[in-house]
Amino acid sequence: MGALLDGFATALTVVNLGWCLVGVTLGTAIGILPGIGPALTIALLLPVTAHLDPTGAFIMFAGLYYGAMYGSSTTSILLNTPGETGSIITAIEGNLMARQGRGAAALATAAIGSFVAGTIGTVLLTVLAPLVVKLALKFGPAEYFALMVVAFTTVSGLLGTSRLRGMISLFLGLAIGLVGTDALTGQARFTLGILQLLDGIDITVVAVGLFAVGEALYVASRPELRSAQVIPIKGSLWMTKEEWARSWKPWVRGSFLGFPFGALPAGGTEIPTFLSYFLEKKMSKRPEEFGKGAIEGVAGPEAANNSAVAGVLVPLLTLGLPTSATAAILLAAFQQYGLQPGPLLFTSNSALVWGLIASLYLGNIALLLLNLPLVGMWVRLLAIPTPLLYGGILVFATLGVYSYNQSVFDLGLLFIFGIVGYLMRRFDFPVAPAIIGMILGPLAEQNFRRALSITQGDYTVFFTHPISATLLAIAALIIVAPFLLRLRQRRLASS
Amino acid sequence: MKRGAAAAELVLGLGIAALGAFLLWETGEIRVSPVYAKVGPRVIPNLVGGIMTALGLLLAWQNWRAMQAAGPAPSRASAEDRTDWLPIGAIAIALIQQILLFELLGFMPTAAILFYCVAYGFGSRRYLRDALIAIAIAVVAYVGFVHVLGLNLPAGSLFFGED
Amino acid sequence: MNATTLRKLATAVVLSAGLTTASGALAVDNLRIIAPANPGGGWDQTARAMQEVMQSAGIVKSATVENVGGAGGTIGLAQLADKEKGKPNVLMVNGLVMVGAILTNQSAVTLEQTTPIARLTGEYEVVVVPASSDIQNLSQLVEKLKADTGAVAWGGGSAGGTDHILAGLIAQAAGADATKINYVPFSGGGEALAAILGGHVTAGISGLGEWIGQIEAGELRALAISSPERLEGVDIPTLKEQGVDVELANWRAVVAAPGISDAQKQELAAAVDAMVKSDGWKKVLSDKGWMDLYMPGDAFAKYLADENARVSAILKTLGLVS
Numbered sequence: 001m002g003a004l005l006d007g008f009a010t011a012l013t014v015v016n017l018g019w020c021l022v023g024v025t026l027g028t029a030i031g032i033l034p035g036i037g038p039a040l041t042i043a044l045l046l047p048v049t050a051h052l053d054p055t056g057a058f059i060m061f062a063g064l065y066y067g068a069m070y071g072s073s074t075t076s077i078l079l080n081t082p083g084e085t086g087s088i089i090t091a092i093e094g095n096l097m098a099r100q101g102r103g104a105a106a107l108a109t110a111a112i113g114s115f116v117a118g119t120i121g122t123v124l125l126t127v128l129a130p131l132v133v134k135l136a137l138k139f140g141p142a143e144y145f146a147l148m149v150v151a152f153t154t155v156s157g158l159l160g161t162s163r164l165r166g167m168i169s170l171f172l173g174l175a176i177g178l179v180g181t182d183a184l185t186g187q188a189r190f191t192l193g194i195l196q197l198l199d200g201i202d203i204t205v206v207a208v209g210l211f212a213v214g215e216a217l218y219v220a221s222r223p224e225l226r227s228a229q230v231i232p233i234k235g236s237l238w239m240t241k242e243e244w245a246r247s248w249k250p251w252v253r254g255s256f257l258g259f260p261f262g263a264l265p266a267g268g269t270e271i272p273t274f275l276s277y278f279l280e281k282k283m284s285k286r287p288e289e290f291g292k293g294a295i296e297g298v299a300g301p302e303a304a305n306n307s308a309v310a311g312v313l314v315p316l317l318t319l320g321l322p323t324s325a326t327a328a329i330l331l332a333a334f335q336q337y338g339l340q341p342g343p344l345l346f347t348s349n350s351a352l353v354w355g356l357i358a359s360l361y362l363g364n365i366a367l368l369l370l371n372l373p374l375v376g377m378w379v380r381l382l383a384i385p386t387p388l389l390y391g392g393i394l395v396f397a398t399l400g401v402y403s404y405n406q407s408v409f410d411l412g413l414l415f416i417f418g419i420v421g422y423l424m425r426r427f428d429f430p431v432a433p434a435i436i437g438m439i440l441g442p443l444a445e446q447n448f449r450r451a452l453s454i455t456q457g458d459y460t461v462f463f464t465h466p467i468s469a470t471l472l473a474i475a476a477l478i479i480v481a482p483f484l485l486r487l488r489q490r491r492l493a494s495s
Numbered sequence: 496m497k498r499g500a501a502a503a504e505l506v507l508g509l510g511i512a513a514l515g516a517f518l519l520w521e522t523g524e525i526r527v528s529p530v531y532a533k534v535g536p537r538v539i540p541n542l543v544g545g546i547m548t549a550l551g552l553l554l555a556w557q558n559w560r561a562m563q564a565a566g567p568a569p570s571r572a573s574a575e576d577r578t579d580w581l582p583i584g585a586i587a588i589a590l591i592q593q594i595l596l597f598e599l600l601g602f603m604p605t606a607a608i609l610f611y612c613v614a615y616g617f618g619s620r621r622y623l624r625d626a627l628i629a630i631a632i633a634v635v636a637y638v639g640f641v642h643v644l645g646l647n648l649p650a651g652s653l654f655f656g657e658d
Numbered sequence: 659m660n661a662t663t664l665r666k667l668a669t670a671v672v673l674s675a676g677l678t679t680a681s682g683a684l685a686v687d688n689l690r691i692i693a694p695a696n697p698g699g700g701w702d703q704t705a706r707a708m709q710e711v712m713q714s715a716g717i718v719k720s721a722t723v724e725n726v727g728g729a730g731g732t733i734g735l736a737q738l739a740d741k742e743k744g745k746p747n748v749l750m751v752n753g754l755v756m757v758g759a760i761l762t763n764q765s766a767v768t769l770e771q772t773t774p775i776a777r778l779t780g781e782y783e784v785v786v787v788p789a790s791s792d793i794q795n796l797s798q799l800v801e802k803l804k805a806d807t808g809a810v811a812w813g814g815g816s817a818g819g820t821d822h823i824l825a826g827l828i829a830q831a832a833g834a835d836a837t838k839i840n841y842v843p844f845s846g847g848g849e850a851l852a853a854i855l856g857g858h859v860t861a862g863i864s865g866l867g868e869w870i871g872q873i874e875a876g877e878l879r880a881l882a883i884s885s886p887e888r889l890e891g892v893d894i895p896t897l898k899e900q901g902v903d904v905e906l907a908n909w910r911a912v913v914a915a916p917g918i919s920d921a922q923k924q925e926l927a928a929a930v931d932a933m934v935k936s937d938g939w940k941k942v943l944s945d946k947g948w949m950d951l952y953m954p955g956d957a958f959a960k961y962l963a964d965e966n967a968r969v970s971a972i973l974k975t976l977g978l979v980s
Binding site: 164167185189213216217385386390391392395396403406412426441445 | 514526543546550553554557580591597646
Binding site for chain 3: 456
């Protein structure tokens with residue numbers, strides 16, 4: 001703890017706070033653009049920051065990172081256009097809230113939730129890092145596969161009005177996830193001989209296509225939707241007492257859920273958001289409000305993706321193990337300053353490491369202080385006349401998607417997925433299961449096959465490893481429990 | 496009830512089944528290398544393709560039955576609600592022109608056209624204002640992201656040559 | 659040819675190139691460097707380092723980096739061979755991985771359709787086991803491999819990449835059946851590292867730089883390195899000295915567009931040569947921990963052909979290409 005305070009002392013200078021401000025502003029700007037994430041931006045800025053001192057540079061990166069996350073949630077909530085994959089789930093309930101005039105409350109719960117998660121994450125990082133990393137290393141392919149099975153069960157919370165339609169959407173996502181080079185044998189699958197498809201289809205292209213472009217086409221095609229102007233604020237600008245009461249538990253639960261996922265080498269920030277959404281829906285006293293704009297569905301996932309970020313630092317700092325694209329870039333930044341990434345970093349450069357942890361936390365605070373007062377301004381984006389608003393959304397969506405790979409081919413894909421998104425809306429298919437299928441499918445398949453490759457084809461591996469067996473039991477319980485409960489209720493009713 | 500909706504859904508279900516069948520057929524094209532792997536690259540694609548075919552057929556069958564019974568469609572279908580094709584056409588043209596002309600004309604003109612067409616598709620008829628905003632947004636986005644962030648966006652080979 | 663003659667030659671070329679400036683603008687004044695990968699990776703970093711050094715050393719007036727990522731670099735390669743054909747001011751970074759990717763992706767364009775300029779840098783690969791493993795040295799691993807090839811699970815990067823190639827070459831040289839190796843590809847160095855530290859695979863292969871921290875901290879036991887001789891300051895025995903006759907460098911190089919004249923090729927080669935000899939480049943190498951593997955001209959062209967033959971043969975054995 002003392003070391004952390006020293007870290008704050010290093011980080012807290014006027015110049016560094018200035019860099020933090022630059023980072024947060026720039027981060028918010030790039031977060032709004034789908035496709036351009038913090039990893040890409042930091043990579044582009046690395047040559048520029050070579051002349052800065054390490055602390056200043058890392059503080060700017062920290063601000064940039066949190067700024068990007070927050071910018072992405074903002075567009076998810078207000079415009080139904082997620083900028084980063086971690087805030088795709090936020091778009092579901094957040095955008096519905098915005099349409100009911102509660103956009104400001106959704107933005108506030110996202111910002112405060114991120115801050116709460118950042119705080120809890122930093123404390124967990126300081127106290128639990130060695131323990132968490134030991135647990136994370138116990139996760140081999142068999143355990144990951146079991147974890148993916150658990151994550152798949154959460155789809156049931158997102159299926160919408162019809163199970164059949166939800167399942168079709170899920171399998172569409174799984175099919176999209178299969179396109180590209182098979183990771184295990186290097187063979188091309190479903191690429192139709194197109195070179196650009198060998199790396200697979202990028203999740204941002206699909207998400208932006210299904211969400212932003214699909215939505216634009218659908219809304220434009222409906223006279224009653226097209227002319228409807230969203231009222232930016234209904235009732236109080238701030239969160240009401242009830243909204244506070246409904247938010248704080250999801251914040252805390254989301255924080256504790258996200259942290260360990262960030263620490264897992266293949267965890268990522270998306271999966272805890274699915275789990276958090278599912279958990280909040282199950283625990284809510286008003287599950288019927290989910291799918292109609294429930295604040296818990298914003299508070300939980302937003303906290304989860306933010307504390308996952310703190311979790312990512314655990315293996316990075318204790319093992320020198322980058323578990324996300326951004327972590328890998330941070331590692332490169334370390335190297336630029338002549339610091340050898342790896343387990344010795346903590347002991348040999350402890351001042352810088354704690355400075356980094358402190359600066360991440362400062363980025364978190366800066367964002368809260370900067371953005372809460374701006375919530376009212378952001379929300380007024382919705383007051384822009386619909387034609388201009390959608391014009392802007394599509395310009396930035398195409399800009400972001402193109403920049404990611406600098407490929408016109410991706411613009412073509414975006415258009416195709418836009419049409420698919422339009423058809424899904426028109427025929428009442430939920431979009432979220434497709435996204436989940438696309439993210440989880442490849443992870444589940446790869447780890448399933450890796451586990452069987454390592455054991456030379458022994459299927460019992462999933463049940464003999466204790467963590468994997470436990471996770472599979474949980475998944476089975478999630479699937480079977482509702483049936484059992486219904487059975488019991490029926491029996492009670494009949495007796 | 497909405498026979499039309501059920502008929503549209505029936506076609507949709509068959510389309511999904513066809514997509515599943517296509518996946519199954521394409522899976523047969525995946526080269527199975529003798530690389531040491533107990534579960535090869537075709538197993539999961541076959542599973543996904545097979546289930547997708549079944550789901551599509553199920554959707555088609557449900558709607559076929561609904562049509563026979565002339566009862567309510569098994570789920571809310573919106574195919575009979577009014578659809579305007581003009582806005583869809585405007586936005587589609589806007590996106591397609593960008594794909595085709597992006598490298599030739601560059602980011603700024605294509606983005607401005609995109610913005611303008613989308614605004615038009617959404618029913619705006621204030622032509623001059625929309626055009627001015629379109630140009631402003633395209634220029635600001637280009638300058639901001641190319642010069643401040645150092646992203647590579649095409650300036651347009653027609654005006655600036657190949658490089 | 660020794661280094662001094664080479665330098666003299668290069669100076670002569672630079673001088674003669676300088677003379678042409680008087681009559682017309684030098685083609686390489688506005689150099690374009692294609693990084694056939696997205697920002698952040700090794701090829702991108704190489705391209706950006708070249709840009710920085712060439713500009714600040716005044717070798718070219720301006721240099722720009724263009725990222726054309728995807729499909730192991732073969733998309734960038736296709737662009738170089740098609741759109742950039744005959745352009746005298748374009749360089750593209752490439753490497754061993756691209757040789758493999760051309761084969762596995764059945765790319766229509768090969769490196770033969772480019773103009774080789776020079777090999778620049780590279781990295782050697784290490785074979786490691788977790789500290790807790792009962793395997794103490796390479797011969798024990800080789801014994802295991804011979805006894806039951808499939809029982810040794812190798813963890814490393816993508817299928818058909820450098821790590822996979824090395825695993826195949828080791829098995830072959832050790833006299834085991836390389837078609838039966840149990841190689842488990844992971845996405846990214848981090849995931850493979852975690853699988854090895856957690857003891858989920860038997861052994862791991864990766865570039866030295868990526869895992870040196872864990873090796874020095876004693877969390878990974880390095881069994882061998884793929885360099886021809888022991889590296890200075892790195893206490894890891896080579897594969898060769900332990901009886902496994904394999905050498906492999908994950909090299910990075912630059913090539914130019916096809917269809918340029920000999921004079922244009924010399925001009926680009928001279929610019930690259932001047933860059934490699936500059937202090938700025940030396941600083942880059944030491945900062946990034948890159949190995950200087952500079953090999954210009956015809957020697958590099960021959961090397962490229964040899965590597966191509968070797969990589970195709972092993973990828974065929976491994977069953978990645980038919």
